[in-house]
Amino acid sequence: MYRIGIDLGGTNIAGGLVGDDFKIITKASTPTGASRSSEEIAADIASLCRRLCGMSGIGLSDICAIGIAAPGIAESATGIVRYSCNLPFRNFPIADVIREATGVENVSIENDANAAAWGEAVAGAAKGTHNSVMITLGTGVGGGIIIDDKIYSGFNSAGAELGHMVIEYGGKRCSCGRRGCWEAYSSATAVVGMTRDKLAECDRDGRKTVLGELILKKGKISGVTAFDAMRLGDPAGKEIVDTYIGYLACGLTNIVNIFQPEVISLGGGVSNEGQSLVDAVLPIIRSEQYGGGIVAQTEIRIAELGNDAGIIGASALGI
Ligand SMILES: [Zn+2]
Known part of the structure; x- marks a missing residue:
C-alpha cells in the first residue's frame, strides 16, 4: 500500500x-x-x-x-x-x-x-526517538512537539507555537502582536534585520565591513549575509552571528528545560548553516540548561528532510 x-x-x-x-x-x-x-x-x-x-x-x-x-x-x-x-x-x-x-x-x-x-x-533527524521537538528557522520560527510518539498541540490544536515564547520582555514587536517573541530574534527575517541594523551602525561610525559589498554582490540582504561575512573574517559579521546565536540558544535552552526531548532538530533556511550552527549553540545550552551533566542530554541536530x-x-x- x-x-x-x-x-x-x-x-x-x-x-x-x-x-x-x-x-x-x-x-x-x-x-x-x-x-x-x-x-x-x-x-x-x-x-x-x-x-x-x-x-x-x-x-x-x-x-x-x-x-x-x-x-x-x-x-x-x-x-x-x-x-x-x-x-x-x-x-x-x-x-x-x-x-x-x-x-x-x-x-x-x-x-x-x-x-x-x-x-x-x-x-x-529524530528517527528512532519517542520525544522530540522540531524548530523551523525561516520567515518565522515554527515549532512542533512530539511526546511519547504523539504530536502534542494542546487541547485545542493551537499549541506548540514555540516561536511565540517571549525571550525578551518588552522587546521587539513580533508578527503576532506581542513583544519580545523568540521569532522576532531567531527567524531568518530577524537575522536580516540585525544585518541591516549593523550595516547602518558601521556606516554611521565609519567602521569597515564587508557586509555592504556582499549585499551588493547578491543584490539583497539575506539570512546568510552575516554568516558569509563572518566566514570572511569580518568582525561586524561575527558580532551579528554571535548575537543571533545567543538568542537562538536562549530559546533552545528553554525548550530543553521544559520538554527534555531526546532530540531537537533545526530546519528552515538558517539551518543550511549546518553543523557549525549546532556547534555554536550547544556549549551555551549545555552551560545554561537545567540538570546539565547529571541526566542524559538533549541532542541538537540539523533536520534531514528539508x-x-x-x-x-x-x-x-x-x-
Ligand atoms: Zn510572537
Missing part, C-alpha cells in the same frame, strides 16, 4: 506519493489560488491525489492513508481546519471532503509545523 502526503501552503499545494518506508516516490504540485473558496481548493487537493496515483500507475484504492498539513489551526481529532492564515478555511471539514472525493477512508490533518516535526520523528518534511509527516499521520 501507498500513502499520500499533502503540504498545503499559501502559494502551492505540494503532494507526494509515499511508500511504506516513508520515502517519496513521486511529487507534484499545483498553485493554491488562495483567493478561491475552500471547496475549490479541496477539489484541487483531491485532483492532486488522483494525479499522483496516475503518475505511478496505481489507483486511489491502493492508497491506505492521506494526510494534509495545513497552516494555522488544524484540528486533528475532527479533521476540521478551524482557521488558516492566508487561506479561506474557517471551520472547514477538509478531512470529510477529501474522504468523500477520493474514497480513501483514512484521511488526517495536522498543522504544518507539527506535521514537519512528525516527519523528522518518523523518517528524519522541504519534504511536511509531505512525509502528513503522509505518516494516519499510522
Whole structure:
C-alpha cells in the first residue's frame, strides 16, 4: 500500500506519493489560488491525489492513508481546519471532503509545523526517538512537539507555537502582536534585520565591513549575509552571528528545560548553516540548561528532510 502526503501552503499545494518506508516516490504540485473558496481548493487537493496515483500507475484504492498539513489551526481529532492564515478555511471539514472525493477512508490533518516535526520523528533527524521537538528557522520560527510518539498541540490544536515564547520582555514587536517573541530574534527575517541594523551602525561610525559589498554582490540582504561575512573574517559579521546565536540558544535552552526531548532538530533556511550552527549553540545550552551533566542530554541536530518534511509527516499521520 501507498500513502499520500499533502503540504498545503499559501502559494502551492505540494503532494507526494509515499511508500511504506516513508520515502517519496513521486511529487507534484499545483498553485493554491488562495483567493478561491475552500471547496475549490479541496477539489484541487483531491485532483492532486488522483494525479499522483496516475503518475505511478496505481489507483486511489491502493492508497491506505492521506494526510494534509495545513497552516494555522488544524484540528486533528475532527479533521476540521478551524482557521488558516492566508487561506479561506474557517471551520472547514477538509478531512470529510477529501474522504468523500477520493474514497480513501483514512484521511488526517495536522498543522504544518507539527506535521514537519512528525516527519523528522518518523523518517528524519529524530528517527528512532519517542520525544522530540522540531524548530523551523525561516520567515518565522515554527515549532512542533512530539511526546511519547504523539504530536502534542494542546487541547485545542493551537499549541506548540514555540516561536511565540517571549525571550525578551518588552522587546521587539513580533508578527503576532506581542513583544519580545523568540521569532522576532531567531527567524531568518530577524537575522536580516540585525544585518541591516549593523550595516547602518558601521556606516554611521565609519567602521569597515564587508557586509555592504556582499549585499551588493547578491543584490539583497539575506539570512546568510552575516554568516558569509563572518566566514570572511569580518568582525561586524561575527558580532551579528554571535548575537543571533545567543538568542537562538536562549530559546533552545528553554525548550530543553521544559520538554527534555531526546532530540531537537533545526530546519528552515538558517539551518543550511549546518553543523557549525549546532556547534555554536550547544556549549551555551549545555552551560545554561537545567540538570546539565547529571541526566542524559538533549541532542541538537540539523533536520534531514528539508522541504519534504511536511509531505512525509502528513503522509505518516494516519499510522
Ligand atoms: Zn510572537
